[in-house]
Amino acid sequence: MDWSWERIPSEFLVTNVRLCRQGVLGRRRGFLHVRKGRLEALGVGAPTLEGIPVLDAGGLVCAPGLVDLHAHFREPGFEEKETIATGSRAAAAGGFTAVVTMPDTDPTIDNSGMVRYLIDRGREAGLCRIYPTGAISPGRKGEAMTEFGDMVAAGAVGFTDESHPVTNGNLLGNALKYAAMLGVPIITHPEDQSISGRGVMHGGYWATRLGLPGMSRAAEDAALFRDIELARAAKGHLHVAHVSTKGAVGIIRRAKDEGIHVTAAATPHHFSLDHARCRDYSPLFKTNPPLRETDDLNAIAEGLADGTIDAIATDHAPHTATEKEYQFDQAPFGVIGLETALAVGITWLVRSGLLDLGQLIACLSERPARALNLPVGKLEEGAEADFVLIDPDRTWTVASGSFQSRSANSPYLGETLTGKVTATFLRGRLTWRDEADSESR
Numbered sequence: 388m389d390w391s392w393e394r395i396p397s398e399f400l401v402t403n404v405r406l407c408r409q410g411v412l413g414r415r416r417g418f419l420h421v422r423k424g425r426l427e428a429l430g431v432g433a434p435t436l437e438g439i440p441v442l443d444a445g446g447l448v449c450a451p452g453l454v455d456l457h458a459h460f461r462e463p464g465f466e467e468k469e470t471i472a473t474g475s476r477a478a479a480a481g482g483f484t485a486v487v488t489m490p491d492t493d494p495t496i497d498n499s500g501m502v503r504y505l506i507d508r509g510r511e512a513g514l515c516r517i518y519p520t521g522a523i524s525p526g527r528k529g530e531a532m533t534e535f536g537d538m539v540a541a542g543a544v545g546f547t548d549e550s551h552p553v554t555n556g557n558l559l560g561n562a563l564k565y566a567a568m569l570g571v572p573i574i575t576h577p578e579d580q581s582i583s584g585r586g587v588m589h590g591g592y593w594a595t596r597l598g599l600p601g602m603s604r605a606a607e608d609a610a611l612f613r614d615i616e617l618a619r620a621a622k623g624h625l626h627v628a629h630v631s632t633k634g635a636v637g638i639i640r641r642a643k644d645e646g647i648h649v650t651a652a653a654t655p656h657h658f659s660l661d662h663a664r665c666r667d668y669s670p671l672f673k674t675n676p677p678l679r680e681t682d683d684l685n686a687i688a689e690g691l692a693d694g695t696i697d698a699i700a701t702d703h704a705p706h707t708a709t710e711k712e713y714q715f716d717q718a719p720f721g722v723i724g725l726e727t728a729l730a731v732g733i734t735w736l737v738r739s740g741l742l743d744l745g746q747l748i749a750c751l752s753e754r755p756a757r758a759l760n761l762p763v764g765k766l767e768e769g770a771e772a773d774f775v776l777i778d779p780d781r782t783w784t785v786a787s788g789s790f791q792s793r794s795a796n797s798p799y800l801g802e803t804l805t806g807k808v809t810a811t812f813l814r815g816r817l818t819w820r821d822e823a824d825s826e827s828r
């Protein structure tokens with residue numbers, strides 16, 4: 388890519404790009420015209436404007452800024468794992484310009500003041516849009532309901548007690564009703580803990596072989612059945628986080644067919660890695676829900692292809708190196724994912740022919756934005772200029788030193804992936820530029 392200027396001017400053209408819009412990657416080269424943080428114009432061919440600085444992108448793919456529906460930025464309370472600033476940097480490096488954050492901080496995001504605090508800290512960092520979710524119950528204790536109206540007025544985009552499942556069905560039913568009145572979803576982590584018990588990985592061959600307690604698929608499927616029936620009764624919007632079983636994909640497909648307002652997301656690790664990865668007892672593969680079996684991975688890929696699963700969301704869950712050196716059964720659940728999501732999608736879904744690149748990008752931009760009603764994720768005239776430039780063919784090896792995140796607990800360490808974010812722009816400002824790109828071109 389030809390970076391002919393060091394500072395990004397307030398008006399510029401990006402030329403020689405393949406535009407990705409509405410899930411379709413254009414064949415012909417095109418351009419973007421950015422002016423004062425907005426997309427003034429875009430289209431195929433070459434622009435006829437003169438006297439405006441030009442960035443020749445050399446044929447890179449130009450896509451909407453990516454949108455993540457599920458990240459744990461850990462601030463306040465766990466700043467040794469991640470902060471809003473480092474999480475935002477990881478997001479920008481991964482091509483994300485909008486991130487929905489989870490409320491499981493300390494203190495919990497369970498009131499309007501905390502929602503405002505997150506949004507303000509996100510603005511200070513200035514690298515991505517932060518859309519906070521609030522907790523359903525104070526302290527995520529599952530006992531009473533928080534003040535949904537106040538939090539939505541402050542900017543909350545949904546409610547969840549992630550990663551605690553709400554066991555009190557009456558509370559969840561009421562939450563679905565109130566959230567529906569406010570036009571926002573309840574995000575569920577479907578897990579019946581009376582079934583998953585003390586499981587630390589998927590309940591299957593490898594759990595037995597390794598002598599570790601397993602979490603049955605039934606824990607997810609049974610909880611999801613209940614949540615969907617509650618959404619049906621409440622006429623509410625249920626958003627299902629991190630779908631991991633083939634059963635859950637089927638349940639969601641049927642619920643959608645029946646007209647229930649349900650949306651869903653799956654993580655990159657749940658369509659790319661299976662439970663055999665746990666065979667060396669490495670906690671880097673310990674997640675909740677757990678890595679499952681080939682059938683489940685295939686069902687998730689099919690669900691993304693046919694739209695049953697609306698979006699790919701990272702469940703970016705940073706943990707310190709020390710915590711991930713514990714024994715498998717002692718280590719915390721969770722992996723980071725913002726900086727590898729796009730490449731994992733290209734490597735596992737696009738290269739295998741399960742999705743084309745346009746569909747994959749839609750799963751990471753327009754579709755998540757639509758699922759949660761966020762005013763982002765589109766490349767169109769007049770929209771704010773949030774976009775990414777992607778080299779879909781470049782291969783790179785994931786190394787622990789390469790992360791912008793404060794943590795490096797990635798299950799892809801040492802893995803060679805295809806596809807790299809070359810540059811990320813938020814409101815027309817550069818938030819990430821890949822250094823290897825500037826060296827190699």
Ligand SMILES: [Zn+2]
Binds near residue numbers: 549550576628675676
């Ligand atoms: Zn969860």
